[in-house]
Amino acid sequence: MSILVVGSVALDSVRTPFGSAEEVLGGSATYFATAASFFADVRVVAVVGEDFSEEHLAFLKSRSIDLEGLRRVPGRTFRWAGEYGYDLNDARTLETQLNVFADFLPEIPQAYTESELVFLANIDPDLQRQVLRQVYSPRLVAADTMNFWIDRKPDALRQMLRSVDVLLINDAETRQLAKEPNLARAARKILGWGPTSLVIKRGEHGALMVRENDWFAAPALPLDSVFDPTGAGDCFAGGFIGYLANTMNFQETNIRKAIVMGSVMASFNVEAFSLDRLRRLTYPEIEARYKAFRRLAHFDDL
Amino acid sequence: MSILVVGSVALDSVRTPFGSAEEVLGGSATYFATAASFFADVRVVAVVGEDFSEEHLAFLKSRSIDLEGLRRVPGRTFRWAGEYGYDLNDARTLETQLNVFADFLPEIPQAYTESELVFLANIDPDLQRQVLRQVYSPRLVAADTMNFWIDRKPDALRQMLRSVDVLLINDAETRQLAKEPNLARAARKILGWGPTSLVIKRGEHGALMVRENDWFAAPALPLDSVFDPTGAGDCFAGGFIGYLANTMNFQETNIRKAIVMGSVMASFNVEAFSLDRLRRLTYPEIEARYKAFRRLAHFDDL
Numbered sequence: 369m370s371i372l373v374v375g376s377v378a379l380d381s382v383r384t385p386f387g388s389a390e391e392v393l394g395g396s397a398t399y400f401a402t403a404a405s406f407f408a409d410v411r412v413v414a415v416v417g418e419d420f421s422e423e424h425l426a427f428l429k430s431r432s433i434d435l436e437g438l439r440r441v442p443g444r445t446f447r448w449a450g451e452y453g454y455d456l457n458d459a460r461t462l463e464t465q466l467n468v469f470a471d472f473l474p475e476i477p478q479a480y481t482e483s484e485l486v487f488l489a490n491i492d493p494d495l496q497r498q499v500l501r502q503v504y505s506p507r508l509v510a511a512d513t514m515n516f517w518i519d520r521k522p523d524a525l526r527q528m529l530r531s532v533d534v535l536l537i538n539d540a541e542t543r544q545l546a547k548e549p550n551l552a553r554a555a556r557k558i559l560g561w562g563p564t565s566l567v568i569k570r571g572e573h574g575a576l577m578v579r580e581n582d583w584f585a586a587p588a589l590p591l592d593s594v595f596d597p598t599g600a601g602d603c604f605a606g607g608f609i610g611y612l613a614n615t616m617n618f619q620e621t622n623i624r625k626a627i628v629m630g631s632v633m634a635s636f637n638v639e640a641f642s643l644d645r646l647r648r649l650t651y652p653e654i655e656a657r658y659k660a661f662r663r664l665a666h667f668d669d670l
Numbered sequence: 671m672s673i674l675v676v677g678s679v680a681l682d683s684v685r686t687p688f689g690s691a692e693e694v695l696g697g698s699a700t701y702f703a704t705a706a707s708f709f710a711d712v713r714v715v716a717v718v719g720e721d722f723s724e725e726h727l728a729f730l731k732s733r734s735i736d737l738e739g740l741r742r743v744p745g746r747t748f749r750w751a752g753e754y755g756y757d758l759n760d761a762r763t764l765e766t767q768l769n770v771f772a773d774f775l776p777e778i779p780q781a782y783t784e785s786e787l788v789f790l791a792n793i794d795p796d797l798q799r800q801v802l803r804q805v806y807s808p809r810l811v812a813a814d815t816m817n818f819w820i821d822r823k824p825d826a827l828r829q830m831l832r833s834v835d836v837l838l839i840n841d842a843e844t845r846q847l848a849k850e851p852n853l854a855r856a857a858r859k860i861l862g863w864g865p866t867s868l869v870i871k872r873g874e875h876g877a878l879m880v881r882e883n884d885w886f887a888a889p890a891l892p893l894d895s896v897f898d899p900t901g902a903g904d905c906f907a908g909g910f911i912g913y914l915a916n917t918m919n920f921q922e923t924n925i926r927k928a929i930v931m932g933s934v935m936a937s938f939n940v941e942a943f944s945l946d947r948l949r950r951l952t953y954p955e956i957e958a959r960y961k962a963f964r965r966l967a968h969f970d971d972l
């Protein structure tokens with residue numbers, strides 16, 4: 369089944385205590401699409417500038433990602449520069465150059481309008497709603513957002529949530545969006561606004577899925593070398609939605625497996641800068657790491 | 671089998687966003703012993719002042735906790751006052767009155783010297799070592815410590831670790847003790863110093879057990895009402911060591927179950943001030959919550 373993703377394609381400059389990378393391939397749609405491409409067909413709606421290299425396009429095509437919706441317009445590609453300290457949980461943004469992304473108006477190609485699954489990466493909630501108006505009854509809509517939009521566009525965000533099945537945000541954003549310090553109560557409040565599932569990303573602490581009568585806590589794998597956390601959340605979403613697209617089974621037991629698959633993809637991505645780990649990732653490695661998550665989390669009945 | 675615990679018995683004054691409690695029963699040995707008493711016989715070595723009430727003694731006795739090693743000396747009982755903000759992860763200490771605890775020198779009664787399991791709660795590592803010199807080849811020794819001792823008595827702490835099977839600390843302390851920002855590497859470094867298991871307490875993110883060839887991540891239950899986190903770490907240790915004493919099985923699969931039992935006891939304790947939730951806790955409730963942890967963490971093979 370096909371997944372439509374709408375988000376950013378960027379050139380990132382990243383500094384971590386372990387090294388740095390300049391103008392490497394990044395962006396939410398890029399990370400999501402690459403991770404999801406291990407499981408399903410992915411279609412990208414995004415924008416790049418004239419300076420976006422053929423090499424990056426060739427890589428995305430090598431992953432069988434459909435780029436009909438990737439528009440190339442006059443100007444420079446979106447750039448983000450950030451750094452991480454030893455704790456690697458919080459990015460400090462050094463510079464954001466929106467460039468061609470500033471005027472991004474997602475146009476969904478005709479061939480994409482019947483995509484079965486839609487992932488709205490972290491963009492203006494008004495644009496996210498605009499995307500949903502252009503697609504024809506998808507089976508599953510998932511969305512990401514961030515504190516910036518929760519602060520600035522709470523009403524548009526709430527409206528967008530009415531059409532969303534799965535919202536993926538982090539724990540601070542969950543509390544902020546619900547205006548409720550208790551995470552369990554905050555999560556339930558958000559479920560009342562539309563989504564049937566809330567997936568709370570907790571970085572090195574894993575992920576928590578909240579549904580009306582079902583909570584699931586997936587751990588994160590303790591890694592020896594976390595090189596660069598950039599894109600981990602979007603790779604998580606890519607593994608999660610990708611696995612759901614691959615299986616087209618939205619029952620709780622399968623959603624749990626999809627959450628773990630998201631964790632698997634995020635755990636690989638942080639092992640190298642940019643998409644470098646995913647470039648050389650194989651499906652047997654994915655299966656082996658899924659098993660490692662099972663070993664990590666499993667315990668017997670009393 | 672019998673567990674010996676050496677630690678503090680205190681009167682706590684606690685403020686949280688949800689209420690406050692004045693001079694209520696607290697202390698690491700108290701929390702540990704009460705939690706462990708649901709599973710095994712517990713012997714306490716600690717000190718209180720003349721002001722320690724008969725009511726508190728009667729409660730501990732009602733839990734069948736052996737108090738031969740609880741000395742009552744002239745002076746006032748150890749007092750701690752603290753407060754928590756909405757996030758409830760970090761306590762802010764408002765006041766510490768060591769009182770009779772300042773001169774605490776643990777003396778192990780003859781009847782306690784053959785205890786099969788020993789828990790060294792968070793006290794001066796020199797005192798922890800002194801305890802170990804007075805006990806006769808226990809089957810399992812577990813210890814807690816904190817940043818204060820890591821800063822001030824690193825050498826005594828390292829020496830103490832040589833005789834310890836299980837060290838229970840939080841993630842910041844793990845990094846601090848090992849002087850290594852990566853948690854996985856920090857944990858392995860500490861295992862090289864003596865303990866066969868490191869149990870990293872992560873508060874609302876659960877617990878992580880690290881052994882040479884075995885990692886286990888236990889989630890924390892997302893609770894609607896976290897009232898007061900005081901004593902959660904010691905209740906965790908009490909459930910963990912209590913379950914091991916009850917089963918006397920130190921194999922990995924059983925250690926995992928013990929970790930979850932620790933999480934179960936901690937999850938109850940935070941639901942009320944002081945030991946109030948544990949006072950009315952029943953074993954069927956414990957079993958039901960263990961099952962809830964299984965439901966929370968379980969997922970299928972691919």
